[in-house]
Amino acid sequence: MEKENITIYDVAREAGVSMATVSRVVNGNSNVKQATKDKVLAVIDRLDYRPNAVARGLASKKTTTVGVIIPDVTDMFFSELARGVDDVASMYHYNIILANSDDSGTKELQVLENLLAKQVDGIIYMGNGLRDKLRDQFSHTNVPIVLAGGVDEKNQIPTVNIDYAAATKDAVTKLINNGHKQIAFISGSLQQAINQNYRLQGYKAALEEAGIAFDEALVFETQYTYNAGFELANELYGTDATAAFVGADELAAGILNGLTDRGVDVPNDFEIITSINTKLTQITRPQLTSISIPMYDMGAVAMRMLTKLMGKENIENGRLSLPYGIISRQTTR
Amino acid sequence: MEKENITIYDVAREAGVSMATVSRVVNGNSNVKQATKDKVLAVIDRLDYRPNAVARGLASKKTTTVGVIIPDVTDMFFSELARGVDDVASMYHYNIILANSDDSGTKELQVLENLLAKQVDGIIYMGNGLRDKLRDQFSHTNVPIVLAGGVDEKNQIPTVNIDYAAATKDAVTKLINNGHKQIAFISGSLQQAINQNYRLQGYKAALEEAGIAFDEALVFETQYTYNAGFELANELYGTDATAAFVGADELAAGILNGLTDRGVDVPNDFEIITSINTKLTQITRPQLTSISIPMYDMGAVAMRMLTKLMGKENIENGRLSLPYGIISRQTTR
DNA sequence: ATCTTTCTTGCAAGCGTTTACATTTTTATT
DNA sequence: AATAAAAATGTAAACGCTTGCAAGAAAGAT
Numbered sequence A, B: 001m002e003k004e005n006i007t008i009y010d011v012a013r014e015a016g017v018s019m020a021t022v023s024r025v026v027n028g029n030s031n032v033k034q035a036t037k038d039k040v041l042a043v044i045d046r047l048d049y050r051p052n053a054v055a056r057g058l059a060s061k062k063t064t065t066v067g068v069i070i071p072d073v074t075d076m077f078f079s080e081l082a083r084g085v086d087d088v089a090s091m092y093h094y095n096i097i098l099a100n101s102d103d104s105g106t107k108e109l110q111v112l113e114n115l116l117a118k119q120v121d122g123i124i125y126m127g128n129g130l131r132d133k134l135r136d137q138f139s140h141t142n143v144p145i146v147l148a149g150g151v152d153e154k155n156q157i158p159t160v161n162i163d164y165a166a167a168t169k170d171a172v173t174k175l176i177n178n179g180h181k182q183i184a185f186i187s188g189s190l191q192q193a194i195n196q197n198y199r200l201q202g203y204k205a206a207l208e209e210a211g212i213a214f215d216e217a218l219v220f221e222t223q224y225t226y227n228a229g230f231e232l233a234n235e236l237y238g239t240d241a242t243a244a245f246v247g248a249d250e251l252a253a254g255i256l257n258g259l260t261d262r263g264v265d266v267p268n269d270f271e272i273i274t275s276i277n278t279k280l281t282q283i284t285r286p287q288l289t290s291i292s293i294p295m296y297d298m299g300a301v302a303m304r305m306l307t308k309l310m311g312k313e314n315i316e317n318g319r320l321s322l323p324y325g326i327i328s329r330q331t332t333r
Numbered sequence C: 001a002t003c004t005t006t007c008t009t010g011c012a013a014g015c016g017t018t019t020a021c022a023t024t025t026t027t028a029t030t
Numbered sequence D: 001a002a003t004a005a006a007a008a009t010g011t012a013a014a015c016g017c018t019t020g021c022a023a024g025a026a027a028g029a030t
Helices: A008-015 A019-026 A034-047 A053-060 A076-091 A105-117 A132-139 A164-177 A193-210 A226-237 A249-261 A295-310 B008-015 B019-026 B034-047 B053-060 B076-091 B105-117 B132-139 B164-177 B193-210 B226-237 B249-261 B295-310
Strands: A065-070 A095-100 A122-125 A145-148 A159-161 A183-187 A219-221 A243-246 A271-274 A289-292 A319-321 A325-327 B065-070 B095-100 B122-125 B145-148 B159-162 B183-187 B219-221 B243-246 B271-274 B289-292 B319-322 B325-327
Touching: A008 A019, A008 A034, A019 A034, A053 B053, A065 A076, A065 A105, A065 A295, A076 A095, A076 A145, A076 A295, A076 B095, A095 A105, A095 B076, A105 A132, A122 A295, A145 A295, A159 A295, A164 A183, A164 A193, A164 A243, A164 A271, A164 A289, A164 A325, A183 A193, A183 A226, A219 A226, A226 A249, A243 A249, A249 A271, B008 B019, B008 B034, B019 B034, B065 B076, B065 B105, B065 B295, B076 B095, B076 B145, B076 B295, B095 B105, B105 B132, B122 B295, B145 B295, B159 B164, B159 B295, B164 B183, B164 B193, B164 B243, B164 B271, B164 B289, B164 B325, B183 B193, B183 B226, B219 B226, B226 B249, B243 B249, B249 B271, B295 B319
Parallel strands: A065 A095, A065 A122, A122 A145, A145 A159, A159 A319, A183 A219, A183 A243, A243 A271, A271 A289, B065 B095, B065 B122, B122 B145, B145 B159, B159 B319, B183 B219, B183 B243, B243 B271, B271 B289
Antiparallel strands: A095 B095, A289 A325, B289 B325
């Protein structure tokens, strides 16, 4: 067994001061005489006192905890973001409550409810779109929220991401410059704003700029999984596409391997550019050319922005687009 | 702005009952007349009342929150575990505070301190070993802890994992049966118990059983990264090893690609078995033969065990070894 | 009708802090 | 040495809920 929970009161008694004073030294309040501070600190050390954060939270209305709504920790894109978030969170002495939403509307709502009940000081939201119901709830709360890595079409919520439309346009243009006219656009659900309103728009913009007609038949909507890609390779094989822009790395890996298995020579017969630049891009053979997204940084910056919001600091700009790049590897010539 | 925080007291007043009664209906306490329950529920709904979990935590001494110490969410092995943990946690209405430790002793200690301050009801610990200092802290607290996916050499802490030694032995034996005598053992730091006391022991056991002498020169200790593997491939090339057991998938992918790039034909000139069976194993070409570890399940089972511990239920067995398998793919013949 | 027993409800004391505000001690000023 | 100002400390009221205990209401038993 272990000594009973020792409280601020015990420390006060042992040190011969009031609990207020103990509270002050614990919180680094300036007006405490050095002598008493030392005395208190010594007792704290001796008694092995550890302030109860829950009581603290109740009294101060601050929990130093932020909620993180994430579709799936298992997804490399999001886990990188989460890592960035956690690193700066802990830098600012916040903890994160991590909640998987599976990108499901109902789960998100429920998770949000939970987080708010737990009195989190702020929320980092990750997702592939922002459903209206959730947006509603967001606007009904005073808890600061920032979107990390996602898009907010209505520009209502502080967001840190990259310019997905521009990045996609760049990628597709690169393909066009390599001589392709029939370029497949492959992404996850077009229900998701990020695909429908950003990536696809960037794709169209690139085509338009090059005077190439948009062909609905070259747009493929599927799951973000390796297997989906692998299967899609067959379908792709039947079209006259000679290159593809792909919205996710795992998916791209599947397509690449599927195509290769059918005897297609990538990049000579077919070029591929993927979108995330996770570790996967270096592991496949040939290695995947990719847009490079600063995932970790997006998470870190989003969290930093959140700390400012929580501290009631003024945010100069609530919509940050971080720089991206395109890394040429072996799936393009 | 938003309506001021509404409390249980507001609900009580509006419903014409005492706060105790409101508390009872909120907590699903049985002895409340149906009529008053309905009345209260209606008010709760109308006022959009949301119980304050912090106050609840203070009063009840339960936070319905568990801490998860994880080396790195970005590591696929651990993120899968974490996902399993979160899924059953939310199933039992717990939230998780996720804290990255980078497998660093000091960070772990600090994170633990934090978690305890936040009054978590339990802790899931993930790591590649369990340092004595941490073990000490663990034993000094009343908060239940379970190890997920790791090993506890001293068998003191409830643990859910697989039999790493046996799995390794099986893998190496498979290699031996394929005719190899010079089998490299490649893992992360041998400082980590899981490598030193389990995997390496399994490796030695397999050799011994086959009457093959252990050769120190075939043991490689490195980082768990793709690049480390890629570079190690060169080194490996200089030895007379004809096969390798590898402790992590990313590392194995690096070795595979490094070897392939040097013109080694895997599996004909060299066979590889890796240890985790993450998605990577299907993405490399050739695909990696691997021990299959039920990561998600380990996390889920560990969390389930923790719920029992937190509920003061008796644990029949605090040391669960889940079944593992070996999946033959293309890096073995 | 009266007395038990069983349900329902209310009362009030915590839970461990923070934080105005008040009070006391120190230091500076004249 | 007396007084004002500043610094250090203490007092006690929140914070929003749970929960043991007591009291009142309803239902059964005789």
